Amino acid sequence: MQKxxxxxxxxxxxxxxxxxxxxxxxxxxxxxxxxFTLVRAKHPSAHLPVSQGSATHAL
Incomplete structure (x- = not known):
């Protein structure tokens, strides 16, 4: 994996x-x-951030 x-x-x-x-x-x-920001992978090559607060932030 490169930087x-x-x-x-x-x-x-x-x-x-x-x-x-x-x-x-x-x-x-x-x-x-x-x-708090919770990050979960949909599948091994991608992940989806899920917020535990009222704000959401998509990558």
Whole structure:
């Protein structure tokens, strides 16, 4: 995997970059605004971010 192939995972509320890469299932807590972002893979080559708050952010 090359650096330019990594997907950005951003906060669902404020858009802060939380991580780069691919994940099957991961949860992040944003250090800036405190929102939780849950990332789940639909299938091994793609993932869909799902917010646990009121804001949503699509990659």
């Amino acid at each position: 330019n192939e990594l997907e950005e995972i951003r906060c669902c509320r404020c858009g802060k970059l939380l991580a780069k890469g691919r994940a099957e299932v991961m949860e992040f807590k944003c250090p800036r605004c405190g929102a």
